[in-house]
Amino acid sequence: MIITKKKDRKQLLENVKGYKNFFLLGCSECATLCGTGGQEQLEELKQLLEAEGKAVTGAFVAKTGCQVLGTKVELKQFKEALAKTDCIIVMSCGAGTQSAVELFDDKAVYPSNDSMFLGNMTRLQMFDERCSLCGQCILDKTGGICPVTACPKGILNGPCGGTKDGHCEVSPDIPCAWVRIYDRMKKLNKVEEFKATTLDAKDWSASIKPRKLVAREEKK
Numbered sequence: 001m002i003i004t005k006k007k008d009r010k011q012l013l014e015n016v017k018g019y020k021n022f023f024l025l026g027c028s029e030c031a032t033l034c035g036t037g038g039q040e041q042l043e044e045l046k047q048l049l050e051a052e053g054k055a056v057t058g059a060f061v062a063k064t065g066c067q068v069l070g071t072k073v074e075l076k077q078f079k080e081a082l083a084k085t086d087c088i089i090v091m092s093c094g095a096g097t098q099s100a101v102e103l104f105d106d107k108a109v110y111p112s113n114d115s116m117f118l119g120n121m122t123r124l125q126m127f128d129e130r131c132s133l134c135g136q137c138i139l140d141k142t143g144g145i146c147p148v149t150a151c152p153k154g155i156l157n158g159p160c161g162g163t164k165d166g167h168c169e170v171s172p173d174i175p176c177a178w179v180r181i182y183d184r185m186k187k188l189n190k191v192e193e194f195k196a197t198t199l200d201a202k203d204w205s206a207s208i209k210p211r212k213l214v215a216r217e218e219k220k
Ligand code: SF4
Pocket: 130, 131, 132, 133, 134, 135, 136, 137, 138, 139, 146, 147, 148, 149
């Protein structure tokens, strides 16, 4: 999921100070789980804007904010409210914000959140970064633990010389990713395979932005 955190509200109010009529657009997926774009957060922002003398013409939690056409269909019911709106505040990730930009090219669109990383929710509203979207996954060779993300240096054949007592030299509060990988391979009885494997330098061209994928063509 895409991990988001709320922008400072003073900064958000400053960003939108030139507008009067707002529509709030949340997302029922990642942003709701992050507590940044669900019903409760929309209501909070609505109250904040109203307290500042602004009008909120409508508020809606889209099913999946980054799904452009689905969001377009869902927003049809708000045609009148949107016609009265001069600014849409999107309470999801940067992708959701840009769905709104694509759908409403004549209106101001502002994000209420900062998009942080692709992560896993490990406890209620606790998130860990687990994948850096490198475009060429090597989890099949590393026991399912990603060194590109879990090692601050992104070392592909570790550990580096700095690991101490199983901890990382860069961030001593976290375990060394390569010690974790070794321990996991040991548990899986794959130490010999692990020792014999040298990972090739990554082809970073797979992560040059902006990337595009037409999945329906991939299936042919
Ligand atoms: S190797 Fe690449 S795609 Fe696989 S988990 Fe790590 S960053 Fe993500």
